[in-house]
Amino acid sequence: MKKEKALTEPLAFKEPKSFEAALTRLEEISAKLEAGETGLEETLLIYQEGIALSAWCQKKLDEANKKLKWLVRTKGGEIEVKEE
Amino acid sequence: MLVFWEKFQLLLRLGGAIEKVWTVSELTRSVKENLEVNFPAIWVEGEVSNYLLHTSGHRYFSLKDESAQLRCTIWRGAGQYLNFELEDGLKVHAFGNLTVYEKRGEYQLNVLKLLPIGRGELEIAFQKLKERLFKEGLFDEAHKKPIPEFPERIGIITSPTGAAVQDMLKIFRRRFPPAELYLYPARVQGEGAKEEIVAGIQAFNEWGEVDVMILGRGGGSLEDLWAFNEEEVARAIYASRIPVVSAVGHEIDFTIADFVADLRAPTPSAAVEMVVPDKEELEGVVKGLKERIGGLFAHQLAQAQARLDAVLGSYGLKKPADLVNQKSQFVDELSRRAQLALSNRLAQMRLELKSADERLATLSPRAVLARGYSIVRRRPDGRVVREYKEVKAGEGVELIFSKGKAEAEVTRTLPEE
Numbered sequence: 001m002k003k004e005k006a007l008t009e010p011l012a013f014k015e016p017k018s019f020e021a022a023l024t025r026l027e028e029i030s031a032k033l034e035a036g037e038t039g040l041e042e043t044l045l046i047y048q049e050g051i052a053l054s055a056w057c058q059k060k061l062d063e064a065n066k067k068l069k070w071l072v073r074t075k076g077g078e079i080e081v082k083e084e
Numbered sequence: 085m086l087v088f089w090e091k092f093q094l095l096l097r098l099g100g101a102i103e104k105v106w107t108v109s110e111l112t113r114s115v116k117e118n119l120e121v122n123f124p125a126i127w128v129e130g131e132v133s134n135y136l137l138h139t140s141g142h143r144y145f146s147l148k149d150e151s152a153q154l155r156c157t158i159w160r161g162a163g164q165y166l167n168f169e170l171e172d173g174l175k176v177h178a179f180g181n182l183t184v185y186e187k188r189g190e191y192q193l194n195v196l197k198l199l200p201i202g203r204g205e206l207e208i209a210f211q212k213l214k215e216r217l218f219k220e221g222l223f224d225e226a227h228k229k230p231i232p233e234f235p236e237r238i239g240i241i242t243s244p245t246g247a248a249v250q251d252m253l254k255i256f257r258r259r260f261p262p263a264e265l266y267l268y269p270a271r272v273q274g275e276g277a278k279e280e281i282v283a284g285i286q287a288f289n290e291w292g293e294v295d296v297m298i299l300g301r302g303g304g305s306l307e308d309l310w311a312f313n314e315e316e317v318a319r320a321i322y323a324s325r326i327p328v329v330s331a332v333g334h335e336i337d338f339t340i341a342d343f344v345a346d347l348r349a350p351t352p353s354a355a356v357e358m359v360v361p362d363k364e365e366l367e368g369v370v371k372g373l374k375e376r377i378g379g380l381f382a383h384q385l386a387q388a389q390a391r392l393d394a395v396l397g398s399y400g401l402k403k404p405a406d407l408v409n410q411k412s413q414f415v416d417e418l419s420r421r422a423q424l425a426l427s428n429r430l431a432q433m434r435l436e437l438k439s440a441d442e443r444l445a446t447l448s449p450r451a452v453l454a455r456g457y458s459i460v461r462r463r464p465d466g467r468v469v470r471e472y473k474e475v476k477a478g479e480g481v482e483l484i485f486s487k488g489k490a491e492a493e494v495t496r497t498l499p500e501e
Binding site for chain 1: 291384
């Protein structure tokens with residue numbers, strides 16, 4: 001039953017912390033698949049995760065340029081981030 | 085005039101004696117030795133003329149003032165430490181030692197260090213601070229923090245109005261769009277610059293949200309870049325927990341900040357290229373990994389399929405099918421047997437019924453009568469007589485036989501013997 005779910009339902013994709021984290025995970029998945037020690041179910045899961053991660057990476061790279069933000073110190077001595 | 089005449093007379097007398105004749109080489113060598121011993125390290129002020137950078141990397145020029153000229157050379161090795169480009173007309177302080185170019189009998193200054201006039205004091209301050217901080221260990225390689233491979237949040241400390249920030253932005257956006265850029269606006273020259281730069285470094289450290297920070301400023305004179313040679317700035321960079329990239333001036337400009345920073349970039353634009361990965365390169369990496377994962381997955385799937393096929397083909401999994409066949413056959417047989425059993429039973433029951441019928445028939449009074457018994461009934465009430473007390477002598481009775489009846493009279497009753 002679980003196995004079928006993994007096959008047909010979209011993976012609950014966790015947004016990576018950073019681009020670096022995504023790449024590291026992709027490398028991990030690649031290494032895991034290469035080792036060939038994953039069961040069929042895990043293979044499917046991490047394959048799906050890998051495809052989702054690579055799509056996420058590409059999306060990140062295609063993102064519109066982010067605005068430059070300013071880091072300033074207020075008169076009260078607080079650090080504040082301001083949009084340009 | 086008189087003095088000259090006396091000298092002339094004296095020289096003539098000496099020359100006449102011919103005490104020693106020098107060869108040109110001897111004399112030149114001697115002059116050279118004298119010069120080198122007497123002028124081993126001197127500063128000379130003058131204006132550059134006839135400047136020539138030879139393809140060999142050596143530099144040749146003359147220093148002159150209103151009434152004299154001095155041939156100068158900067159050998160290639162010393163030339164690489166020049167932090168500005170020479171040109172005719174430039175007034176400089178040249179440091180070096182006097183020597184003689186024997187082939188031409190020319191004496192010349194072998195320049196080891198050259199400063200445009202006006203920079204002298206700053207240059208000296210720079211050298212002193214550099215030496216002190218070096219001894220203190222602020223430039224130690226061991227202290228330098230690694231620059232993260234994929235910094236996504238980058239702090240920039242520079243002037244918000246300068247060209248440097250625009251240059252950096254442009255390259256960031258082309259090269260690594262995911263980068264989040266945070267500018268700490270700071271004056272980068274003149275009054276208050278060093279304080280603002282230090283405040284920027286401290287603010288980013290206090291905030292703690294950037295992976296790396298770039299300390300940037302476009303090119304300028306030594307005075308313009310001076311804030312980056314201040315001890316406070318150097319110490320703030322050294323104390324930073326977040327890696328600092330210095331990107332001050334042009335390729336040829338070196339500042340104290342460059343020596344303390346975790347990474348020195350020759351220019352602000354170059355800093356961006358050194359700090360963030362290239363989009364196209366990353367796309368290649370991601371694509372490569374994706375294809376690799378896809379390929380490995382397909383391979384594993386194919387293997388799993390092959391395993392599945394192998395397992396399905398084996399006796400182990402064939403067995404259930406076989407079992408089903410066997411069972412259904414058994415069921416067939418059972419039902420056949422059940423039917424058979426049932427019909428047998430029925431037949432048997434029919435037989436039993438028949439025998440029961442027969443036994444019942446045996447039990448009927450008629451059959452008893454037929455075997456020779458008779459039934460006696462009293463005449464008056466028709467009751468069946470079972471014992472002698474039920475009748476008296478003289479009473480009439482009826483005898484029922486298997487066939488027909490008879491009327492009789494009791495003559496005597498007798499108890500059982």
